[in-house]
Amino acid sequence: MTNPSGNSENFTLHDFYKISGSTLEERVAPFSDVIRDYNAKGYTMYSREVIGSPGPRVSVRDPLTGTIREMIMMGSNDYLGLSHHPLVKNRVIETVQNNGVGMGGPPLLNGMSETHRKLERALARLKSQEDSLIFASGFQANLGWTNALLRSGDVVIFDELNHASFFDGLAATRATRKIRAHSFAHNDLSDLEEMLRRAQEKRGADGQIFVMVEGVYSMDGDLCPLAQVCDLCEKYGATLVVDDAHGTGVIGEHGGGASDYYGVSERVGLSVGTFSKTFGVTGGFISASSKVVDYLRFFSRSYIFSAHLPQSIAAAVLTGCEIIHEQPELRQKLRNNVEYFVEGLRRLGLEVNSTSAIVPIRTPQPIDLRLLNRALHERGLFVNPIEYPAVSLSEQRIRVSLMATHTQADLDEAIGIIRDCGREHGLIAR
Numbered sequence: 329m330t331n332p333s334g335n336s337e338n339f340t341l342h343d344f345y346k347i348s349g350s351t352l353e354e355r356v357a358p359f360s361d362v363i364r365d366y367n368a369k370g371y372t373m374y375s376r377e378v379i380g381s382p383g384p385r386v387s388v389r390d391p392l393t394g395t396i397r398e399m400i401m402m403g404s405n406d407y408l409g410l411s412h413h414p415l416v417k418n419r420v421i422e423t424v425q426n427n428g429v430g431m432g433g434p435p436l437l438n439g440m441s442e443t444h445r446k447l448e449r450a451l452a453r454l455k456s457q458e459d460s461l462i463f464a465s466g467f468q469a470n471l472g473w474t475n476a477l478l479r480s481g482d483v484v485i486f487d488e489l490n491h492a493s494f495f496d497g498l499a500a501t502r503a504t505r506k507i508r509a510h511s512f513a514h515n516d517l518s519d520l521e522e523m524l525r526r527a528q529e530k531r532g533a534d535g536q537i538f539v540m541v542e543g544v545y546s547m548d549g550d551l552c553p554l555a556q557v558c559d560l561c562e563k564y565g566a567t568l569v570v571d572d573a574h575g576t577g578v579i580g581e582h583g584g585g586a587s588d589y590y591g592v593s594e595r596v597g598l599s600v601g602t603f604s605k606t607f608g609v610t611g612g613f614i615s616a617s618s619k620v621v622d623y624l625r626f627f628s629r630s631y632i633f634s635a636h637l638p639q640s641i642a643a644a645v646l647t648g649c650e651i652i653h654e655q656p657e658l659r660q661k662l663r664n665n666v667e668y669f670v671e672g673l674r675r676l677g678l679e680v681n682s683t684s685a686i687v688p689i690r691t692p693q694p695i696d697l698r699l700l701n702r703a704l705h706e707r708g709l710f711v712n713p714i715e716y717p718a719v720s721l722s723e724q725r726i727r728v729s730l731m732a733t734h735t736q737a738d739l740d741e742a743i744g745i746i747r748d749c750g751r752e753h754g755l756i757a758r
């Protein structure tokens with residue numbers, strides 16, 4: 329079966345595996361057999377065990393031999409290295425010692441700490457919005473706003489490459505409400521405008537139009553042309569929702585992400601984000617006008633019915649906000665690393681580009697992406713293979729994620745490993 333949508337997130341493995349059997353064991357065994365066989369042969373590299381601190385160099389237990397390998401980590405979303413930043417770690421330790429490890433329930437009923445409230449305000453500043461609310465994850469943030477804000481008669485227009493959490497939020501909401509939903513071709517402004525034009529006719533009497541995009545797209549690291557998207561949303565009276573999981577803290581003059589980069593933060597209706605990338609921990613948030621935030625606190629089921637993040641995590645993210653604000657040189661270092669790395673790969677004859685921290689390397693057929701990834705792993709480079717069915721076979725790629733904490737030696741060594749493995753596997757001419 330082919331990828332049903334040509335989209336990287338809008339399907340599940342259920343679309344590819346026929347699940348049958350009268351017992352639970354029978355239902356799951358065929359998939360389990362396949363994945364175990366692949367793992368035993370070293371053909372897949374999922375869930376590698378990282379030992380110790382997940383910095384730019386990591387120790388990884390080899391899934392085949394069990395030996396521990398020192399590797400260059402270029403498969404992490406911790407773009408600024410905040411997960412192991414000394415200031416972040418100290419604040420977390422301090423907070424755990426003073427305030428314990430959990431909040432005892434969801435914020436609405438069981439309370440939120442001063443640190444959580446400070447963080448909500450800091451995130452609002454980062455996003456040039458009035459207020460924010462914090463979710464247990466970015467996934468839950470997307471479930472939260474869709475469920476809370478979309479009503480029968482609304483039309484939702486979205487980029488076809490949006491994240492799975494948006495699709496799940498939309499699908500769950502559409503199960504009980506009559507909402508029209510249309511995707512537009514990735515970053516295609518004329519397609520978006522056509523959808524907006526049609527939406528004006530199709531929306532219900534008090535229906536609204538929502539446009540949902542991402543700031544930086546995770547598979548290619550490319551940016552959404554947000555200034556033009558804002559123009560279109562204003563022209564057609566649509567509310568713009570931007571999920572900038574991968575751009576927040578990384579790009580923009582103040583580290584506010586793609587909307588900051590384009591100078592349009594004030595024109596965004598809802599800014600969705602996660603703490604699982606640049607902030608190096610877990611959690612998610614939505615920043616918006618204070619009235620929208622007030623409303624979301626009482627109508628987002630994934631906020632109301634899910635426990636609040638520990639104060640230590642809120643302290644880590646709050647410290648991350650301070651670092652993003654006070655140390656723009658970290659973003660500059662990351663940009664320099666990306667430029668240096670991209671240049672190094674181009675010298676090898678690879679066609680690569682990036683405005684963010686993500687550098688995709690296409691691996692056209694007949695290159696066996698899994699074998700190439702295995703080779704990179706064995707030479708000590710940890711990267712993420714993005715394979716079919718996550719993308720179509722012709723779009724398979726190695727996704728390299730850079731950090732501000734990579735040194736030039738890390739970059740040079742990684743380029744050398746890619747050169748050697750690329751030559752062996754037909755990616756780079758000998």
Ligand SMILES: Cc1ncc(COP(=O)(O)O)c(C=O)c1O
Nearest residue numbers: 465466467491546573602604611
């Ligand atoms: C665009 C986007 N939105 C949401 C998420 C989910 O974030 P979290 O890891 O906090 O659940 C991700 C994570 O991959 C993402 O890339």
